[in-house]
Structures are given as C-alpha cells and as structure tokens.
Amino acid sequence: MLIDQYPFSKKEFEKLVRQAMEEEKISFVRALYIVSDGLTNGWREGQQEIKPACQRGCSFCCYQIATCTAIEWEEIVPFVMRQKKLFRKRLHRMRGRWLQYLERNQYKLVNDPEKLLGDWRDTPCIFLGSNGDCMIYGARPLQCRTIDSSKTCESWYQPEVRKYRFLWEGFAYILLEEEQKRLGRDEEGGSLINLASQMESPRRVSRYIIGRPLP
Ligand code: SF4
Numbered sequence: 544m545l546i547d548q549y550p551f552s553k554k555e556f557e558k559l560v561r562q563a564m565e566e567e568k569i570s571f572v573r574a575l576y577i578v579s580d581g582l583t584n585g586w587r588e589g590q591q592e593i594k595p596a597c598q599r600g601c602s603f604c605c606y607q608i609a610t611c612t613a614i615e616w617e618e619i620v621p622f623v624m625r626q627k628k629l630f631r632k633r634l635h636r637m638r639g640r641w642l643q644y645l646e647r648n649q650y651k652l653v654n655d656p657e658k659l660l661g662d663w664r665d666t667p668c669i670f671l672g673s674n675g676d677c678m679i680y681g682a683r684p685l686q687c688r689t690i691d692s693s694k695t696c697e698s699w700y701q702p703e704v705r706k707y708r709f710l711w712e713g714f715a716y717i718l719l720e721e722e723q724k725r726l727g728r729d730e731e732g733g734s735l736i737n738l739a740s741q742m743e744s745p746r747r748v749s750r751y752i753i754g755r756p757l758p
Pocket residue numbers: 596597598601602603604605690691692694695696704
C-alpha cells in the first residue's frame with residue numbers, strides 16, 4: 544500500500560469506515576475494526592522496521608482490567624453467548640471476587656478510577672483462555688487491537704510497549720467515543736468483567752465504573 548493511501552485525518556478515516564459499513568452491510572464498530580486493522584496490517588507488511596513480538600498465546604498484556612465502550616460490548620455479547628458453557632464456568636470463578644471488590648471500593652473508585660487498574664493488575668482478563676488465547680478474539684475491543692510491543696513483555700514498565708501506535712488507531716479511538724456520545728451512551732461502557740457480570744445479574748453490580756482506556 545502506498546503512503547498516500549493512508550488516511551491523514553479523522554475525516555478521511557471516518558469516510559473509509561462509513562464506506563465499509565455500506566459495502567459490507569456491517570455495524571459501525573465492525574467496520575471501524577476492519578478498517579483500522581487492515582491499515583495496520585498493510586503498513587506492517589510494507590514497513591519491516593516495526594515488527595511486533597506479539598503472537599498467539601502471548602498474553603502478559605491480558606493480565607489486567609480491559610475496558611470497552613457500550614457499542615463494542617454489543618459486538619462481544621454474541622461471542623459470549625456462543626460459548627456460554629465455557630464462559631459460565633469462568634464467570635462463576637471471577638464474579639464473586641469482583642462483586643466483593645466493588646462493594647468495598649466503589650466509592651473510592653468514583654474519585655480515583657485509576658485505582659481499578661492497579662488493584663486488578665496481574666489478574667487475568669475474564670476472556671483469557673487457559674492456553675493464553677483470547678476467547679472473544681474476533682470481537683476483542685479496540686484497546687486490545689491497538690497495543691503492541693517489539694519485545695515480548697515481561698514487565699508492566701517495558702518501554703517497547705506502545706498503545707495506539709498509528710495515527711488511524713487514534714482516529715478510531717476518537718470516533719468510537721464520538722459515536723457513543725452521539726447515541727447518548729457514553730456512560731454505559733466499562734470494564735469487561737463488570738459488563739460480563741451484568742449479564743448475570745444487573746441489579747447487584749455497580750454502575751459507577753465508567754469506560755476508560757488503559758492509561
Ligand atoms: S503487547 Fe506484549 S504481552 Fe501483549 S501480545 Fe504483545 S508482546 Fe505479548
């Protein structure tokens with residue numbers, strides 16, 4: 544792909560997303576993933592100098608809280624429903640701990656949402672399979688698609704880790720936020736474990752944790 548074929552503004556990127564929606568008859572979120580992933584893969588094929596060490600089963604970055612927007616969660620739900628049995632077992636193991644944590648900390652989290660990231664660091668994501676694979680890979684949120692490292696991760700402070708490395712990944716993030724707002728749903732996203740827990744029993748789960756990207 545030639546350099547001038549890449550979008551240099553959010554407007555150009557959005558045009559590609561809307562085009563993909565139209566042509567493929569898919570949701571806004573799906574189209575946004577397809578366009579952003581396609582551009583990243585195209586760039587990597589042509590530019591050998593940015594070689595990620597990321598590969599299947601490598602999952603250090605999945606041992607923390609991951610979050611998504613409400614419109615991304617809607618793409619995840621059908622994946623979860625298809626693997627209901629497997630997922631139930633996993634949710635059963637993690638949900639009790641999550642609810643207890645919320646009960647003890649929800650007011651502190653309102654003032655200090657970053658606390659959540661620190662407290663759940665080193666805990667596997669609710670969708671991390673035992674073999675290191677993501678159970679919802681095809682529908683994983685944007686924040687999981689836009690992290691990479693040129694060296695296999697061994698610590699949380701590894702300088703090689705980059706988030707939103709490419710311009711269009713930043714556009715994708717802004718567009719998702721804007722779409723959420725446009726739909727009046729900007730407070731409905733949040734951590735995957737909270738959203739997953741709500742599938743079982745919406746009344747018992749905190750509504751305080753808003754969707755935030757990893758810092
Ligand atoms: S970001 Fe790090 S832990 Fe995650 S897949 Fe890449 S190398 Fe592995």
